[in-house]
Amino acid sequence: MLSANSCFRYALKTCLLFIILVLIETSHGVAAGRELSLRESDAPTHLNFFRAALRGRQRVLSCARDANICLDREKNPLGGSTCCFQHFCRDTLRDSHNCGACGRTCAYGLVCCDGKCVDIQNDPHNCGSCFEECHGQNRCSFAMCDYDG
Numbered sequence: 001m002l003s004a005n006s007c008f009r010y011a012l013k014t015c016l017l018f019i020i021l022v023l024i025e026t027s028h029g030v031a032a033g034r035e036l037s038l039r040e041s042d043a044p045t046h047l048n049f050f051r052a053a054l055r056g057r058q059r060v061l062s063c064a065r066d067a068n069i070c071l072d073r074e075k076n077p078l079g080g081s082t083c084c085f086q087h088f089c090r091d092t093l094r095d096s097h098n099c100g101a102c103g104r105t106c107a108y109g110l111v112c113c114d115g116k117c118v119d120i121q122n123d124p125h126n127c128g129s130c131f132e133e134c135h136g137q138n139r140c141s142f143a144m145c146d147y148d149g
Contacts, residue, residue, distance in 0.1 A: 063086065070089035076089050082102065085102060092115055099117050100115035100116060111126075123140055124145070
C-alpha cells in the first residue's frame, strides 16, 4: 500500500509533467503564430485578433491622433478601416455594432453584410450568410434556399 507521502510525490510529478507539456504546446503555438504573416486578407476580424494575440501583448491602438492608422495592417492587425469615435478602428462593412457607420447597431437576429443590416434567415440575397443568393424565384427560409423539386 502506498503511503501518503508517496501519493503526494506521484501527484506532484504528474502535475509537473502536465504543466511542462502545456508549456511546450503553448510555445509551439506562439512560434507558429509569429510565423503567420499579417497580410491583408478577407479573414474575419476575430481571426486577426487571435493572430495578434499570438504575437504578444501590444499597446492598445487608438486612432485619435491619426485616423489613417486604421488603414495600416501592420499597426492595426485587428482590421477595420474606419476610425470610430476618434478612438477605435472598426470594420463598418461587417461589424454588427458599427454597421455602415460608427455606432449603428443591427437589431437582434440581423447581421452586417456590406454595411447593411440584413436578416440572413429570410433574405434571398444573403441566405444563411452574406452574399449567398437564392437563384431564380427561390425563397430563403430558415437560412436555406427553397428548391423546386
